[in-house]
Amino acid sequence: MIKHLIFACCGLLIAMTAFSSSAETKKQIAITFDDAPRASTFQKANERTKLLIKNLKKVNAPAAMFFATGKHLTADNAKNLELYAKAGHFIANHSNKHLWYRNTNTEDYQRDFLNAHDKLKNFPNFKPFFRYPYLDEGRTEAKVNAMSRFLADHNYTNGYVTIDNYDWYLDSLFQKAKLADKTIDEDALKKFYVSTLVDASEFFNDIALEYLGYSPKHVLLLHDNDLAAYYIDDLILALREKGWDIISPIDAYSDPIARKIPSTLFTGQGRVAALARDNGAQPNLLVHYAEDEAYLLQQFETLVAANKQCQIEQLGFLKGQWEYRSNKNIFSEHWTISKDGLQALGKVINLQTGKTLSKETIKLTRRNNQVIYSALPQQNPKVTHFSLASCHNNRYAFINKEHDFPQLIVYQYQAPESGKRERLKVDVHNLNGKGFTLNYRRLNDRR
Template sequence: MKQITSVVLLLICFISAGINYGQTDSQKKKVCITMDDLPFNRALNVSTEEMKQWVEKLLIKIKKEKIPIVAFVNENKLETNGKRDPARVDILRMWLDAGVELGNHAYSHKSGNLVPIEEYKEDIVKGERTINELLAEKNLKPRYFRHPFLNTGRTLEYKHEVEKFLANRGYTIAPVTIDNSEWIFAEAYDKAISSNDKEMMTKISGEYIDYMKAKFMYFERQSQNLFGRQINQILLIHSNRLNADYFSILCDMIRNAGYEFINLDEALKDEAYKSPDTFTGRGGISWMDRWALTQGKTKDFFAGEPRTPEYIMKYAEVDSE
């Protein structure tokens, strides 16, 4: 009798677990959206007025979505003719006022793979002057640093020294797991706008959302293969015209794929981010790929990663992803 009761109890447990499936917190996939190259990706080629219009457009969508976002600033994009431009600083302030957390993305987007370490450190320090000021007004400090080009250095010595330097300045490195070539779609989109090619704009945007969906699916598979579960993902996109027009549609796609949006703090609580990363290759690649390479995974493991369609690459005049 006791045995039968146990079996019945066990069955009830299974059934109720089944009913709760999809509702429990641990079952829901989670992603943090991060945005690079603030205040605006094309800052060096647009007028301050145009920049303001595009940023306003993007921020309306970000506010509407009510999603926690950490975004990374290149302070040289706050300058006009080599001088800090108060009008551009005001545009950056708009980001803060929209509830976006600002992080450091180095002053002039130098690559840690290409410049001597002292120069890289200098770019980090120079990259926090305005954000320090703006955040101090709200009694805050920048907490995160994002490596430009996701380049973390060509030797372990360089990489570890930068890690130590950043930690001493109070920064946590912001990794990326869902890395992608959204920037190529954005370049193509910019070009279509300047040629007033509406048909091409629509085509690029549709292709962009499909491509991002495929990237999410790919990195979900990689998460399963590497960790046997869905880790908290971190997505990288940029502050650009493409997202000013399509951010909400991108968010809808992510939600429909079963994701909940979380902030970077929560994302980084996932144990996965403690995985060793000894990658010192040339590429600015996903942390998912770094962990896999550190574990000695070979080519087959990375098969099936979605690529940017050839015609988009050609249109954007970009040779490689």
């Protein structure tokens, strides 16, 4: 998120310079969905299709584009794709078997494309756009050029994206949580889904401003899934609130960026990121948290999928003395058993002077069938309470969404290996990921 803020600042300065003749730089974005028509998951396929159409209409969104995969076109699913088309949305080609070009020879890949074309060409509102599965346009110049010529020969246009994200992964986490009969905080899920995609849109627009010099007509990658059906209206409203105009994909693909073919052979994050690489951007600065599975999993488990079976006894490993040394200070937590749970004295001590800079009392108790983490810093007369939101694989996440900082405290216990002492990783963050980490090691036995 810090990286996102840096890009935002840089993007703003460039926008002011490059577009000084206009009062405001327009932000425009088209909505597209991959892997249509999807089979039934937690939602039945037909119900999902109708809900997605309804929610797009509710916010007066222009036509979206559904990139269909031929293998999904069973008799029932084909009817759902027809519903999208009859509602005025565009149908396009996303291959037949969803092959990964880097793992497939060109002839087989082109044959697969043609199989999908034959299945899709007679659908109402079909448009000859092709979106490469996995956004992989080829990892050699020969394969890139061969497929580019092939598309042109068949009067097709590359259905690239400019805003990449892992909305598909968020939906997979949702599906797994439902199968595991976990309790889902639907309001938290909606906010997490919407904020993640809005942040990704802002992030890639900032990259475009910095490395391309303008804000192109963007194309947002989404998937035909349950979360999109539930929250597409909230997402569009949130984008508009951030100053985005929702436009037709046909309009978006008329942007000059459509004719700027990247020279990089990695296009898996979309066209803006690829062109930014061509213009000198460091690859690690082009990755948004919306493309980070580990981060998304952590946030999902913490914010959305509450585990009601968390017990305070599971945190008994904390008992004892823990210490972390930075370049300047010693951080320590000394945990003991109390009559109503666990408690600790936390200290920060200056390494050079030995002076105690701060103290904090921490308590773990159970209230109303919840494990509560209570923190009372020496300099603050008010106790702040955090609820245990998830406990999985020795990871315990405490959350208070209303607190200014921190909003999230995560204890990750690491068992000793090869004679090393036990470790305790403590992440202290806000929900946007901004914060710090303390890597404690145990100083003594559990006493």
